[in-house]
Amino acid sequence: MSKVKDAKLAADGRKQIEWAEMQMGGLLRIRSRFSGEKPLKGLRIGMALHVTKETAALVRTLKAGGASVAIAGCNPLSTQDDVAAALADEGIEVFAWKGQTVDEYYDNLNKVLDAKPQITIDDGCDLVTLIHTKRKDLLENVIGGTEETTTGVNRLRAMEKDGALKYPVVAVNDSDTKHLMDNYIGTGQSSIDGLLRATSILVAGKNFVVVGYGPCGKGVALRANGMGANVIVTEVDAFKALQAVMDGYRVMPLAEAARIGDVFITVTGNKNVITTDHMEKMKNGAILANAGHFDLEIDVKGLKGISASSKKIRNDLEEYTLKNKIKIYLCSQGRLVNLAAAEGHPSDIMSMSFMNQALAVEHIAKNKLGPKVHVLPAKIDDLVARLQLESMGVKIDSLTPEQEKYLTGWAEGT
Numbered sequence: 287m288s289k290v291k292d293a294k295l296a297a298d299g300r301k302q303i304e305w306a307e308m309q310m311g312g313l314l315r316i317r318s319r320f321s322g323e324k325p326l327k328g329l330r331i332g333m334a335l336h337v338t339k340e341t342a343a344l345v346r347t348l349k350a351g352g353a354s355v356a357i358a359g360c361n362p363l364s365t366q367d368d369v370a371a372a373l374a375d376e377g378i379e380v381f382a383w384k385g386q387t388v389d390e391y392y393d394n395l396n397k398v399l400d401a402k403p404q405i406t407i408d409d410g411c412d413l414v415t416l417i418h419t420k421r422k423d424l425l426e427n428v429i430g431g432t433e434e435t436t437t438g439v440n441r442l443r444a445m446e447k448d449g450a451l452k453y454p455v456v457a458v459n460d461s462d463t464k465h466l467m468d469n470y471i472g473t474g475q476s477s478i479d480g481l482l483r484a485t486s487i488l489v490a491g492k493n494f495v496v497v498g499y500g501p502c503g504k505g506v507a508l509r510a511n512g513m514g515a516n517v518i519v520t521e522v523d524a525f526k527a528l529q530a531v532m533d534g535y536r537v538m539p540l541a542e543a544a545r546i547g548d549v550f551i552t553v554t555g556n557k558n559v560i561t562t563d564h565m566e567k568m569k570n571g572a573i574l575a576n577a578g579h580f581d582l583e584i585d586v587k588g589l590k591g592i593s594a595s596s597k598k599i600r601n602d603l604e605e606y607t608l609k610n611k612i613k614i615y616l617c618s619q620g621r622l623v624n625l626a627a628a629e630g631h632p633s634d635i636m637s638m639s640f641m642n643q644a645l646a647v648e649h650i651a652k653n654k655l656g657p658k659v660h661v662l663p664a665k666i667d668d669l670v671a672r673l674q675l676e677s678m679g680v681k682i683d684s685l686t687p688e689q690e691k692y693l694t695g696w697a698e699g700t
């Protein structure tokens with residue numbers, strides 16, 4: 287029995303899903319094949335993903351392939367309630383609403399696990415972790431899992447290293463058509479979208495501090511720069527710092543950037559990155575937002591500790607007046623600003639991520655994989671790129687036999 291905010295929102299949710307699917311031609315091509323071939327016939331799938339209109343398009347695709355699906359959110363603030371209602375109305379077991387408490391969040395994950403999934407689909411590794419800690423009885427049913435995001439893949443690799451991972455998990459994040467599109471182009475656009483919906487500030491001319499220069503940070507910096515911001519990058523990795531310098535940004539330690547930044551966006555995947563020491567150095571009016579998976583990057587508890595008072599300014603924007611009288615503004619409680627304040631990545635981008643997810647589930651169903659972290663074969667990555675190009679009406683060239691021979695040989699030089 288599903289649990290959503292308001293079942294009456296189903297008709298609205300259906301319209302949102304249809305609108306998303308209009309931009310998700312690649313995924314629809316896979317759905318059409320799945321409908322005929324039923325490669326997932328009889329499989330029970332348990333998911334913890336952001337419950338958005340794009341995720342609904344993935345759920346419909348898995349269902350078309352013959353699977354039954356139970357879904358919970360992977361973040362307490364990211365569920366689109368109308369979409370959750372629409373999915374429940376289509377017979378999917380849904381346990382998600384926007385604004386869950388942490389206890390409700392874990393209750394909902396457990397409800398998904400009560401369906402005894404044979405395949406798990408995670409965004410952040412919370413389902414896998416629950417199964418390996420509190421729900422070990424379920425391990426015997428599971429044939430594999432997939433993981434959507436960098437943070438989740440990092441946790442899985444740590445489990446693998448400790449010999450703790452008991453079933454195969456495909457790191458969907460590691461496909462080129464995922465992290466070089468979703469993390470880079472997707473996070474770049476959706477984080478700015480979230481920041482603007484939360485604050486409505488002008489970006490041009492602002493000192494815009496991007497904390498972390500992985501694929502997500504690169505995307506955020508690119509788009510902020512494109513809107514006229516003065517981008518400053520902070521890094522702990524020497525090569526990534528060098529890339530930021532060569533891309534034309536100022537690079538400096540966060541303690542220095544703290545004094546001059548107008549906007550700070552964290553995209554590190556780490557914890558306690560912006561600390562109270564940094565906050566106490568900030569300018570009056572500084573804005574903080576996080577676009578990393580968990581709400582650990584900005585020390586929100588510490589911020590409350592050094593504040594004399596706080597008040598809600600508008601949806602997704604809280605004002606903290608520090609004891610030193612400086613006002614700091616926090617977006618979406620320090621949770622993923624792109625999904626909490628906006629609607630996550632655009633549908634076209636999620637089409638590629640979710641083609642990878644659908645094909646990863648099929649890959650698990652058709653192959654006997656060992657209990658480790660797997661990446662998808664290059665030919666699946668290539669197929670996703672081709673389907674995306676086809677859906678966009680873009681044609682490309684192919685190698686001549688002579689060129690193919692040249693590229694795979696060594697004898698021919700100058």
Ligand code: ADE
Pocket residue numbers: 335336337338339340341476625629630631632636
């Ligand atoms: N992650 C980032 N954006 C997303 C979206 N629109 N739907 C699901 N997961 C996401």
